[in-house]
Amino acid sequence: MMGKRDPRQIEFGDFQTPDALAEQVVSVLKARGVKPASVVEPTCGLAAFIIAAVRGFGSARRVIGLEINADYFAKADARLLNEPRRPVVDLRLADFFSFDWPVVIRELPEPVLLLGNPPWVTSSGLGAMGGTNLPEKSNFQGHRGLDAITGKGNFDIAEWILIRLLEAASGRRATLAMLVKTSTARRVLSHAWRFKMPIERAAVYEIDAANHFDVGVSACLLVCDLGPSPGPTEADLFDLDSPTVHKGTIGYRDGALVADARAFDRLRRFIAEGDGDDALRWRSGVKHDCSAVMELRRVGDGVFLNGLGEKVRLEPDFVFPMMKGSDVASGRVRLGERWMIVPQRSTSDDTSRMCETAPRTWDYLVNHGEALDRRGSSIYRKRPRFAVFGIGPYTFSPWKVAVCGLYKRLAFATVGPMEGRPVVFDDTVYHLSFDTEAEARTVAELLNSADGREFFNAFTFWDAKRPITVDVLRRLDLRGFARACGKESCLVGRSIDTREENGLF
Numbered sequence: 001m002m003g004k005r006d007p008r009q010i011e012f013g014d015f016q017t018p019d020a021l022a023e024q025v026v027s028v029l030k031a032r033g034v035k036p037a038s039v040v041e042p043t044c045g046l047a048a049f050i051i052a053a054v055r056g057f058g059s060a061r062r063v064i065g066l067e068i069n070a071d072y073f074a075k076a077d078a079r080l081l082n083e084p085r086r087p088v089v090d091l092r093l094a095d096f097f098s099f100d101w102p103v104v105i106r107e108l109p110e111p112v113l114l115l116g117n118p119p120w121v122t123s124s125g126l127g128a129m130g131g132t133n134l135p136e137k138s139n140f141q142g143h144r145g146l147d148a149i150t151g152k153g154n155f156d157i158a159e160w161i162l163i164r165l166l167e168a169a170s171g172r173r174a175t176l177a178m179l180v181k182t183s184t185a186r187r188v189l190s191h192a193w194r195f196k197m198p199i200e201r202a203a204v205y206e207i208d209a210a211n212h213f214d215v216g217v218s219a220c221l222l223v224c225d226l227g228p229s230p231g232p233t234e235a236d237l238f239d240l241d242s243p244t245v246h247k248g249t250i251g252y253r254d255g256a257l258v259a260d261a262r263a264f265d266r267l268r269r270f271i272a273e274g275d276g277d278d279a280l281r282w283r284s285g286v287k288h289d290c291s292a293v294m295e296l297r298r299v300g301d302g303v304f305l306n307g308l309g310e311k312v313r314l315e316p317d318f319v320f321p322m323m324k325g326s327d328v329a330s331g332r333v334r335l336g337e338r339w340m341i342v343p344q345r346s347t348s349d350d351t352s353r354m355c356e357t358a359p360r361t362w363d364y365l366v367n368h369g370e371a372l373d374r375r376g377s378s379i380y381r382k383r384p385r386f387a388v389f390g391i392g393p394y395t396f397s398p399w400k401v402a403v404c405g406l407y408k409r410l411a412f413a414t415v416g417p418m419e420g421r422p423v424v425f426d427d428t429v430y431h432l433s434f435d436t437e438a439e440a441r442t443v444a445e446l447l448n449s450a451d452g453r454e455f456f457n458a459f460t461f462w463d464a465k466r467p468i469t470v471d472v473l474r475r476l477d478l479r480g481f482a483r484a485c486g487k488e489s490c491l492v493g494r495s496i497d498t499r500e501e502n503g504l505f
């Protein structure tokens with residue numbers, strides 16, 4: 001993981017490319033058939049790419065390098081002194097954002113290669129440090145479709161630079177080849193495909209960023225070949241260290257990026273329309289934002305230990321067996337160990353009634369009222385005291401199929417009641433709710449089947465912080481999928497509202 005860094009290094013997103021990596025990139029590009037007449041390195045730092053390019057691309061008649069940092073510029077200049085092909089290099093101490101890129105690129109001989117490793121920083125990261133290394137506001141706001149990629153408030157500088165360069169090079173024979181965070185590469189591709197930029201062919205080569213840059217993020221070499229018209233909205237995936245071994249294909253389908261274009265194309269008939277089937281709706285686990293008070297371990301009959309190390313005797317009414325995301329993901333369930341206080345059955349329930357129905361639990365919550373009242377999230381404002389979220393009749397259904405959003409593998413677990421009480425989950429878990437064990441087991445089997453996993457894999461980018469999202473889960477038309485697998489009759493499909501009466505308490 002990243003050690004302590006100089007704030008200036010952060011402001012300028014400064015991660016210099018090792019020479020060996022720059023050489024490796026150039027040789028992969030050559031193997032792809034890249035033979036540039038001119039090369040542009042827009043933020044060249046210590047010139048690793050400039051040197052690799054002048055040595056590797058004998059075809060390059062012009063090589064332009066820009067760098068904002070005077071110290072780096074001087075060092076880059078010195079490094080180039082003894083290069084036999086120094087005369088083709090035009091090194092400039094300049095700011096990327098002050099350049100008229102369409103004009104610069106228009107004047108270069110074709111094919112043009114835009115090569116480098118732009119700053120790894122976001123505008124809000126800069127703002128937090130008082131940094132100023134940002135594009136001019138007027139430029140920035142006039143940029144086509146930029147709101148869509150920046151979400152207005154925060155944006156990734158590398159993403160901005162790449163889109164700017166792709167736009168500037170559109171209409172020319174050019175290749176963009178840049179080292180960026182994988183998430184940046186995906187956003188750039190998504191933007192380019194959305195706006196029908198003339199990318200004929202694209203590829204993503206994953207790199208070992210921890211090894212090369214000492215950072216704990218997923219990073220890659222993004223390659224986009226520009227031509228007269230757009231090609232398929234797909235990019236092939238490779239590892240830079242095994243550049244001929246095809247690992248998969250990401251793509252742009254129905255207005256969104258998909259992680260596996262082939263799987264998507266094969267299984268697209270199972271995509272749910274609209275909001276889907278309410279009785280088979282994925283829900284998040286319970287959100288309470290106060291685990292030290294609300295999550296407990298049972299140490300005796302009706303006696304629990306909270307996260308503060310306090311022993312407390314509680315009525316059974318509002319205490320439920322719970323599973324955390326890690327329990328669901330690992331399948332190592334030790335039911336009966338963890339418990340959660342769920343003071344409501346719906347978010348509008350008046351919790352103060354507990355004072356009479358479960359006075360010990362009420363006293364416990366009042367005694368920890370300060371911690372609960374301090375919960376920062378606005379969702380608790382104007383709600384009954386001690387309110388929780390992510391609850392409804394589905395929380396109290398006896399049978400569930402659950403998956404943890406934080407883990408890097410798809411494993412759907414069937415979870416049944418314990419001691420006659422429904423099991424609840426923390427808010428890293430998504431689940432479906434059922435009345436019967438048979439329904440839950442059938443659905444878990446369907447979701448864990450090869451096609452079920454492949455469907456979700458088509459939408460899941462495993463390097464994301466929370467790879468499995470409720471939106472991805474909700475994309476599957478479970479009833480249609482069950483029908484195609486000959487299992488529809490196993491889904492009773494009763495409205496979840498009737499489950500409240502049948503649910504176990």
Ligand SMILES: C[S@@+](CC[C@H](N)C(=O)[O-])C[C@H]1O[C@@H](n2cnc3c(N)ncnc32)[C@H](O)[C@@H]1O
Nearest residue numbers: 012015016017043044045068069095096117119
């Ligand atoms: C991630 S480093 C990579 C440097 C070089 N491209 C390489 O591959 O080694 C980003 C570089 O961008 C430079 N930089 C940051 N903002 C810039 C700007 N507005 N214009 C030009 N260069 C800039 C930084 O000083 C730093 O050298």
